[in-house]
Every structure is written in structure tokens, then in C-alpha cells.
Amino acid sequence: MKLLMINSWEELLTAAAIGIMVVFSVLFVLVLLFELFQVIVLKVAKKKVVKSGIDVDKIKDIPANEIAAISMALYLYLDSMHDEESNVLTIKRIERRYSPWNSKIYGLNNLHR
């Protein structure tokens, strides 16, 4: 059932070469898809912003760290939202997952110190 019967150096090197190329290709297609997706999402978002009458140019120069802070606040707010019904009276068991605006990163080895 093997794809390749590896008996020689040529075959092994071929296998390695195919391997690395496929890894690159798969992730590259994923990159393309999500860049495409991103453009769509951003266009939609921009339209909404325009509709809502907010002047995009005015908010153009908000410093990066402020944006990060706002985003994080928003993120936490939105994140807690969809749990609202599950944990009545619970502010929420904060799972320490990673988010780009959150330096407390998750991971097998730091969920509990």
C-alpha cells in the first residue's frame, strides 16, 4: 500500500523533496484563501464603517498600542458574550487562551502554574 517503495537514495531524496514541497503548497494555498477572505471581510467592514458615518480618516492615526488595547477590550467583551447564558452568576471561568491582544498565552504548560 506504500506510495513509494524506497530502495535507493534517489527515491528517498525524491520523497523528501515532495514532502517539503507539499507542506509549502498546502500552507501557501491556505495563505491565499485567507488573504482573499480577508479582503472580502475588510471590504464589508469598511462599507459598514462608511454607512455608520464614522470618518475612517479621522481615526486613521490612533497609535498601535491604543488599538491593541481597544481591540483587547472588545475581544474580551465579545468573548464573554457568547457564554453569557451558560454561567449565570459567573463572570466566567477565564480560560487562558491566547489571543493576539493578550499576552497571557495558553498552552499545555502554562494553564496552571
Added chain:
Amino acid sequence: MKLLMINSWEELLTAAAIGIMVVFSVLFVLVLLFELFQVIVLKVAKKKVVKSGIDVDKIKDIPANEIAAISMALYLYLDSMHDEESNVLTIKRIERRYSPWNSKIYGLNNLHR
């Protein structure tokens, strides 16, 4: 694969005797190890106490039950410490079960929305 082929009373009694002796021996060695360990730990602890300038003789007569109480408080304090990050801000996760007097009905599909 048996250690002993038990065919006679002699062999059975021997087995029982070996058994009880091994149990005693194992736990006895454990006792010895931890008494030894204890001495070391206490010596280190005493040194630290001496270094820290606390007069051991002065605190010598704290009644046993006071010590127990203090220890317990410390224990609970320390115990809650290392969990501090996992449950912060959580009051209680209320299980939403159905009851006829409760319109938030349970079920596989609405425990979480």
C-alpha cells in the same frame, strides 16, 4: 510463573508468614527513611529559624490547638494559592436543569446556546 506451588499446609503457612513479614519490612523501611528525612528537614528548618532571629524558646508553649488552628489557616491559605489563576472571578457555574417550575429547560441542545 508462580513463585510457590502451594500444595501443602507447610507451603501455605510459609507463604502467609513471608507475606506478613514483607509488609512489615516494607513499611518499616519507609518509616526509617522518613524519620531520617525528618531529622534533616528539621535541622534545616531550625537553622532557618535561628537565622531569622525568632526565639524558638519563646514560642515553645503555644498550646497545641492554637498551633493546629494556625496551621490549618495557613494550609487553607496556601492551598487556595496555587489555584488562584484557575478560578478567578467565578462564583458558580449553575447547572441549568429542567424542573417543571423552571422555564429554562435543560437538554442536550440548550445547555449552551
Added chain:
Amino acid sequence: MKLLMINSWEELLTAAAIGIMVVFSVLFVLVLLFELFQVIVLKVAKKKVVKSGIDVDKIKDIPANEIAAISMALYLYLDSMHDEESNVLTIKRIERRYSPWNSKIYGLNNLHR
């Protein structure tokens, strides 16, 4: 091991008929049992009410929705009761493990009452 070897329409219809009858019978017996049970329970309850001196007739006309509300409140109250030690308003679910300075000992049989 089959109960019936179904080879014909007659046998299939018989099987279906027996099936639906048994379902009805089983649940019907369950109904009878719990109606009987209910009578007993209510008699006991009534006696208690009489003993306690509450005038049943006076409370006779409480509107249904009020009863529902009261029942629900009671239910939630009672429901939270038997969990009282395990979680309510607990910042942390304190595992009741034994420690020598702690008389609430752990163990399979007393982690929850």
C-alpha cells in the same frame, strides 16, 4: 435466539401489535403505580399540613401562576440547598482533602454529602 422468526406479513403485523401494546401496558402500569404513590404521599402531606395548623381552605384560591412562582422559588431554594456545601458563592470549589490540621476529611464518601 429470536423471539419470532418473521417470514410473513401476519407475523410482522403481530409483532407490531404486540410491540405497541407492550409499550402502552408498561407505561400504564407505571402510571398506576405513581398515581397510587401520589395518593399516599398526599395523604401524608395533608396530615402534616393539618398538624401544623395551616388552614388549607384559606390558601385554596391562590392563583395558579402565583403557585408556580412560589413553587419555582421553593424549588430553586431547595435545589441549591443540597449543593450548599459544594459550591454556592464559593470563590473556589474547596476540595475537602484531609490534612492533619483540618478535620473535614476527604474520602470517597464525604466529598459530597
Added chain:
Amino acid sequence: MKFYLKSNNIEGMKNFRYKIGFLALLLISLFPISIFAQSSGSENLVIESLQKFWNNTGLANFEFKYLAMIVVGLVFIYLGIAHKWEPLLLVPIGFGILIGNVPFTDGFRIGIYEQGSVMNILYSGVVQGWYPPLIFLGIGAMTDFSSLISNPKLMMLGAAAQLGIFVSFIIAYAVGFSPAQSGAIGIIGGADGPTAIFISSRLAPELMGAIAVAAYSYMALVPVIQPPIMKLLTTNKERKIRMKPPRQVTKLEKIIFPIIGLLLTTFISPSAMPLLGMLFLGNLLKESGVTERLADTARNALLNSITILLGVTVGASTQADRFLTVDSLMIFGLGAFSFMIATAGGVLFAKIMNLFLKEGNKINPLIGSAGVSAVPDSARVSQDVGLSYDKSNHLLMHAMAPNVAGVIGSAVAAGILLGILS
């Protein structure tokens, strides 16, 4: 620094420089290979190897039937997430359908029907039939039978709604299924996923995928299927019947219920033991007041774990080459029919019971449909339809009685079918 939302800042789209560069790199990386291939005279090898690799991709093995199933899976996920229809079931099953319908070639231990593959191992709990009882354990540990205990006669509606099982059992036989297969198909009308999976694992393993998907689909579609039938079969006056609030149930009754329930149902239908034994065990753990710790695990960690495994493997078992058959189509038809008969059975039986009940004790027939189980969706449907005719008539608490009785009823029916047909 410019505001990052502005699209002229999205590199990679506006300027393609890095993408072009990357393609160049890929080509460059091919360079040494081709040189090496030429030098060693193994040019063919590279092409051949790539060919072989390609033959094993899902792209090479693609057929439209897989795409059809993938679309089904996406619809399941969509309904679960966007419409919140049984999301705990539809999301894992839908994703499982995706997993099961990525085309592959045999021999790499990928497919769910391939001995030794991970999916096959996880699927064994479905095949051997022990996932459903564990799910019933969790359901038992979540279910409050109070409404049923306080008004036992409503239990009969949970019996009447099993009519769909037996009617579709007969029809399935009529359209050509074997008796055992017919029994497994009939059980779709029980509106109980775990029961349906358990029965088909025993009576017709070859149909399990279709039966499971049909059962869960229709359970999710309860709010669509039931209301028209309920409205058709009831008069305006009936729909406005108000029922008395149930009485408070004592703790003793709640503890005794699972014990009596177990003994009674399984003495008459021992084959229902795996399902009902676990259901009532879970309920006793919940109600005993001294085993909350166990009930908690049964209804959370254990139930959730099994739900994920069951959902994803049942979904993956719908591999297009096995699933897209005329049989499957017929099963879907029969399942829908079964659900409708079951709904009608519950509603009509309530009307029949009303003939014998004096004024003031009459049953609102809208709660009859809840007897199909599909806990708690069909009870909620009763509530919603009831409210649409009388805004202050809350039927939910009454509907829960036939609703949970329907679980018991279909497990008993399942036991009988197993006894007769296995």
C-alpha cells in the same frame, strides 16, 4: 502609522510582490531536484513519484458524491450554528460528515471502515453499542422527572407517540426492507438519537449511518415538522385548554421513581436494559442527594466526551460510497413519515383521553406532540404553538411530562423490537 483597516494597507493583495517571489522560490526549490533527477537519470522517478502522490490525494479521488455529502455536512454545521438547532449534535455530526467524505485511497488506515484506523477505533463504541447507554446515563443525570411524577397520566402520551415507530416498521417492511432493518428504521420515529443508534447497531449495522443522520436531522427539524400537524389535528378550543399547575413532588418520590421505573420496565422488556438501566442509574445518582459528585461527572465530562465521539464518528460513517444509496433515501422518507405519525399519535391520544376526563382536568392536546421525546425541543414546540393561540397559557411544564415519558417509551419499544427481531 496608518490605520490598519484601510485596504490599501493590506499587503499581499494590493502588491503581489511577495507572492510572485514565493512562486519563484518554489520553482527554485524544484531546480536542484530536477538537476539531481537528470544527473542520475531518474527524471522519470520524480514524475512517477509525484504521480503516485497525486493519486492518493483527495483531489485525485474526488467524485461528486463526496461533494454532495460535504455540502450536507456544511448544512448541518450551518443549521447548528446559525439556527441553534441541536448544535451539540449537528456540529459534531456535520464536521464528522466532512471528515468521512474527504476522498482517500484504502490501505493507509484513514477511513472509518478500515480496520485499525483511529476513526474505526473510536467508532467501535457505536458499533458495539456502548456509547448510547453512557449518553443515557448523562441524560438521566440531567433529567428531572418531577412533572411526570406529579401528573402520571400524562405519561400515556409518551406511549401513544411511539405509534410512529410501529407504523413505519410496517411500512419499511412493505417497501422491501428486512424485518430487522424495518425495526431499526421504525425507531427513527422514537425521536431519540442514542436509542436509534443503539438499535441499529444491533439490528441493522449496515444502515446505521443513514438512520442516525435521519434521526438527528428530524430531531433538529422538530420545530418545522410538528406545528402543522398539531394545528391540523386540534380545534381552536382545544388549543386554549388550560391545565392545572403540577404539584410539588417530594424528594422520596424522586428517589423511588428511577428504582420502580427500572424494575417495571425491564421486567417486561429486558432488552431495554442497557438504555433504561443507565438512564435510571443516572437519575438516581442525581436525585439521591448523596452522589451529586458522580451525577455531575455523568452529565458533564462523561456525557460531553461521548457526545463528541459519537457525533463525529456517526457523521464520518456517512462515507458517500456507502451512504448515497436508494436505501438511504427511503430511510429519510420513512423517517419523516415516522415523525409525523408519532406527532399525530400523541396529539390524537390526548384528545381520546379528554373524552374520559371531566372538565377542568382536560389535557391540552398540543402537549401530546411532546410525547415523541426529542427532549426538550418538542416540549418547547408545544409551548410556542400554545402561546400563539393564548399568550398567557404556558404549556411547557406540562409538556415536559410526555416529553421525558417519550424517552422511556421509545426505549421500551426499542427493547421489544430487539427482543423480537435480534
Added chain:
Amino acid sequence: MKFYLKSNNIEGMKNFRYKIGFLALLLISLFPISIFAQSSGSENLVIESLQKFWNNTGLANFEFKYLAMIVVGLVFIYLGIAHKWEPLLLVPIGFGILIGNVPFTDGFRIGIYEQGSVMNILYSGVVQGWYPPLIFLGIGAMTDFSSLISNPKLMMLGAAAQLGIFVSFIIAYAVGFSPAQSGAIGIIGGADGPTAIFISSRLAPELMGAIAVAAYSYMALVPVIQPPIMKLLTTNKERKIRMKPPRQVTKLEKIIFPIIGLLLTTFISPSAMPLLGMLFLGNLLKESGVTERLADTARNALLNSITILLGVTVGASTQADRFLTVDSLMIFGLGAFSFMIATAGGVLFAKIMNLFLKEGNKINPLIGSAGVSAVPDSARVSQDVGLSYDKSNHLLMHAMAPNVAGVIGSAVAAGILLGILS
């Protein structure tokens, strides 16, 4: 509207109208069948089928021995719920006894001893012996060995209380059991359910039901069995001995304990590895301070899941036709005897140790009985008996040392018996 508690409002009891109506309905539903039966000349078929159905019900297969076991199951549940004696064990086991003693006929994959049945599959964790080590993992993750670390010599009481194991091992052989069976029976005196199940799965699977039920019964009966023996063997003065409070134990000691404990005990008794390996692993996860997440799952979700599965299958394994034998009776007798000897062993050894201890360091022999393990019930018995003689003498924290040492002691003893007899 009348108040719903008034009994004259409980329809269905006062007026039997609907019940009569229902019976009429049942008869009516028989009508088409009988007509059909007559018309097709298959009258016999219906009766025959009903006959066959009846033959498979629990009612038809009923025998009084099943009733006897069901009563035992109910007693277990009652003791667990009403008296709160080991409810986490007695409730699942009791309900399992009910499940196992609903009479059935073979061939439908219902019984726990029938290949491929759900109960049989869940029982495999008992038969193969991997449930007990996972329970030990959870127990390890719950147990605080501080009291034992702070006063190591009390560990010897946990060794002395294993005397019951070996004495009843000898007696069991004397009354006619095989050596392997005798070993499995003796372990009841270890007062440790998982250990007893693990050993009997290896040495005498045919006796496992009886041994497990005996072990758990006596563990639940510890507050009844131990006090008389404790009082008999101690003087009034001894019962009032006060012991010094244990010292505070450092974190380092707690971390090192499971490591040393593992290496020492399993180097001498490698067969105890499955139990002690997991016990100490659980304890290290608890004490390390960096794996609380794992310890939490081990002592909750995992422990609870296995406890339910172990309890219900061990209960169900007491199927009357296999369980109600003279052997089982003798096992119960030997188990009780074993517990008494174990209790006496712990108490007497404390008295012997006192001969060598100087005034002020003497051990209160009432804590000796806690060496049987049965954590934490027997420690609580020491406390209660102690308090009944001196209201301010709290023995609990001291009794925990022999108590947890008893777990280690009986696991070591189990390992030796396995090594010698398996």
C-alpha cells in the same frame, strides 16, 4: 380553581373514569388484531407470539433468588442514601445489583456475562483489572500524606492491620478454598475495594462478585464492626492517651514522598505496581504544584467516571444464579472475620509499640484500628470512640496516618499475594 394539594382534586384516583376508558381502548386496540388473526387463520400465531414474548420477560423467568438479590440491592441503596454509608459506592453497586438481577433469557446480549453485551463491555475494565488502578490514581490525587510524613512510625499500624489478610487467607484455605481463592478472599481484610477487585480479577475471577460486595459491605459497616473490638482490647487509661499534634510538613517532603514510596514499595513487591504506581502518580500530580490541572481531572472526572462504571458492573456481576452459592456465604463470613482480625491487629500492635515508647510519646491504641484503611471511615471511628471517653481528645489527625498507610500496606500485601499465587 381549587388548591392542588387537596386530595379530592387528584383525578385518576377519586374518579376512575379515564382509567376505565383506557382499558376499553386497550381492548379496542386488540380488536383489529383479533379480526385480522381470525381472517387469516393465524389466531394461533398471535397467542403463540404473545406466549413467546412472555417467555422472555423478567416476569416469566422470575425466581425467588432474584428477588433476594434485588432486596440486597435495595438495602445497599437505602444504606447509602438514608445512612450515608459510603454512598458513592453503595448507590451504584446497589443499583447495579438491581440491573444484574432482572431475570432475562440468554441470547439477547443483556447479561453481564454474555459476550458483546453492553454490561459485559463495561465490565471488561473490572475483569482486565484496569479500573482499580485508575481509581487509585484519583485517590492518590486526593490524599494528603502529611500526617504520615510528620509521624512516620504510625505507619507501622497500617502494616499490623494487614494481619487480617493473612489470617483469613489461612482460614479460607482451611475451609476448602484453593490457595489462589484464599488469597483473594483474604484481601477483603485489606478494607480496600479497588485492591480487592484488582486481586480477585487476577486470582479468582469466579469469586469477584462476592468478594467485591463483601469488601464494600464491610467497608460501609466499619462504624458497626470496629468499636466493640476496639473497646474490648483497650483499657480505659489507654483510650485517653493524648498524642502530640503533628508538625507542619514541607512541600519538598510531600513531593518526595510519592517518589520514594513508589521506588521502595515496588522494588520489594513489583506486583503491587499497577496499584501503587498509580496511587503515587496521582499524589505527585497533586503535590507537585505544577500539574494541578491533571490532578484535578484525576480526582474528579476520571475518578467519578470509573467509580460509576466499576460500581454498576460489580453490582451487576452478582447475578443470582452465579452469586447465591455456599461459597458466597462463606466469603461473607470470612470477610467479617478478616475485618475483625485486622482491627485487632492494629489496636494490639499500637499497644506493643507503646511498650517501647517513653511517656509522652505513647500512641493511643484507638488509632490502631484505622490501619485497616477503609479511608476515611475507620479514622473517623477512631475519632468518635476516642471522643466518647474524653470529649476533648481529637484523634482524627493522628488516625489518618495509619489510615493512609493501610492503603499502602494492603497494596503491598496484594502484590505479595499476587507474586506468590498468580
Added chain:
Amino acid sequence: MKFYLKSNNIEGMKNFRYKIGFLALLLISLFPISIFAQSSGSENLVIESLQKFWNNTGLANFEFKYLAMIVVGLVFIYLGIAHKWEPLLLVPIGFGILIGNVPFTDGFRIGIYEQGSVMNILYSGVVQGWYPPLIFLGIGAMTDFSSLISNPKLMMLGAAAQLGIFVSFIIAYAVGFSPAQSGAIGIIGGADGPTAIFISSRLAPELMGAIAVAAYSYMALVPVIQPPIMKLLTTNKERKIRMKPPRQVTKLEKIIFPIIGLLLTTFISPSAMPLLGMLFLGNLLKESGVTERLADTARNALLNSITILLGVTVGASTQADRFLTVDSLMIFGLGAFSFMIATAGGVLFAKIMNLFLKEGNKINPLIGSAGVSAVPDSARVSQDVGLSYDKSNHLLMHAMAPNVAGVIGSAVAAGILLGILS
């Protein structure tokens, strides 16, 4: 009463009375045996039996190779607890190494390689390869792919870091391993424990212990291995590159990511299905917003249970007589090499990408090393190294993108190797 900390109060050390007494007791207990032995002429029996018992202890079977492995286990535990390096892995694996290296004799169902032993049963999830996918389910339910979605091109770094896999695959073949073994060894460079275990269970079960231990060791050593390479391959200017903050990602994107991710990766590499199917399922459960209950169990109870079982059995599989071979040593060497190449691959590819990116969009090559996965340690390393050159340049959020892409990348690579070599 004296203060209990004073050492002159620690009986048992200052005065040896009770210890001497105890030894006397032991001798006394030998007395009746010796008398009995003499009287029955079976003096030899006792000695012979003791001899046999001794032969089965770990002491009698002791060899230094076991001690060596026990020391390795202790080091793992020490690193996990004291240094908090991957404690959730190193503590169970370390303790497992202890368990697996207590010497024993065959035939008592103790060893992990002995059919029917408890460890062997628990190990079957490793051998059959279904523990790793369940771990991936939990990881998926924990992972937030936002950073990757918001800056997709960083995903390519997660591809580049898989270079280590293929380079060491070639080298392993060069030093004499079979192609399948070479593939399993290469995967160590994927820096993903579950993936490595899954692949070696399929390609080279005989090397699994060594590969797993190597993979986890180096994952724990990431903070030691990576920084020198990162510094070697970057200029000072590059290390100070600041990257733009990622944009906010919509919920829809997060939901679609696991679906697209699944279809794309597994259409091209179907053999990666068990790992990637579960990873993306877990992520969908997390992001759907309607299955939080399932995601919660997947990332807690289920993940923790499997982590314990996987850790302890993988540890125990390093039984010295099978583990201490030249092959193992070479695997450790190749593993370290693989990690270094992977790190270099990520860093260098970032530099190459920079050639095509215009000013302001350039990538800080320090985040390239995070592409090896070893989530989240290698991302943290990027952050720390970055900070050491510019105290206000936080690279963590950017490094998370290649970091989680590395998980996908090595699973894809694993799928390809499986397809080619299995």
C-alpha cells in the same frame, strides 16, 4: 508541652528504643515459623521460599541500566517541577520512566510490554495511535487561530520550519535507519509530541519510546536550544524590526477557518486526517459559540485524562532493556539536529520573505523560530529574545501565527510521510 519543632523531641531518632524493640518483634515473629519449620522438617522450604520471593524483587533483578533510567526519570520530574518546563508532560513522563524501570521478572503481568498487564492495556491507546488525535482535539479546543487569520502570510514560516523534519529524515537514512524509521525520527523536528507519537506508532513502533522522550525533551529544552541559533542567523537591525499589530478577526472568519483548514489540508494529505480532523473539530467546537460545553470537556477533562495516560505509558515504555541502545542515542542526536535545522529554517525563511516585502511590512525574523510549533514555548522564546534587543518590541502576538501554523505544518508533513512510507 514542648514546642514540637525542637529536635530533642523527635522520638525515634534521639532514642532508638522503639526501633530496637521493633527489630526484636520481627525476630520474635520469625520464631514460630522456625519452630514450625523445624518440627515439620521443612526448614528448607522456608529458606527456599524466601529465596524465590527475593528472586522476584526489584532488588534481585537490579541492574545499573535501570538506575540510569530512574535517574533520567528523576531529572524529568525535577525539570518539570523546579524549572516548570512543560510540567504537564515531563512530570507524568518522568514518573512513567520510574514505573517502567522498576526491575521485575516476567510472567506476573507487570511490565508494559507484557500482554494483559494494566500498563499494557493503557498503552494500547498509544500503540493504536488514538491518544494523539484526542490530544489534538483538546489542543484545537484551546487554540485561538486569530493571529494566523489576521496575517496569513506568517503561516509560511510554519511551513519553513518543517525543513528540520525532512533534513533529519535524510540524515537518519544516511546513518542506517530504514526509510520508515527515518521518517519517524525526522518528525521529532516537528516539535509536536502527539504528532511524533502518532507517526512512530505507525512507522516505527519499536522506536516509539526513544522518539517520544526525545521529542518531549527537546520541546522542554526549546528555551535553551533556539536562542543561539536565532541570534546567529539575524542581524541586529533585523532583530529590532517592529511589526504592525494584527487586525481584529471576525467571528465568521474564526468559524470558517477550521472548516476550510480541514478540507484543504486533508484533500491534499489525507493521511493527516486523524490529527488534523480532530484539531479542527476541537477548534470548531470552541469557535462555534454553540458548543462551548463540548469544547470545555475536550480541553479539560478529556485532554487531561489522555495526557496523564499518554505521559505515564510513554514514560514506562522506556524500559531500560529495550531503551538503552545505540539507536536511542542516535535518535537523541538526530532529534537535536532536527530541532536546530527547523529553527534555522523558520528564521531564514523570514529573511527570504523580507526580500519581497516592502518597508513597513517586513517580518522580524525572530518570530520565524516559532514556526517549529512547541506551542507556546517557542513563541515565548521569540518574545524574550526580541525584548532583549528592544525592550518595547513585543513579538509574542506575531509569533503565535507561525507557532500554531507549525502545528498544522507538522501534521501535514506527518501525513505525507505516512502516505509515502507506511
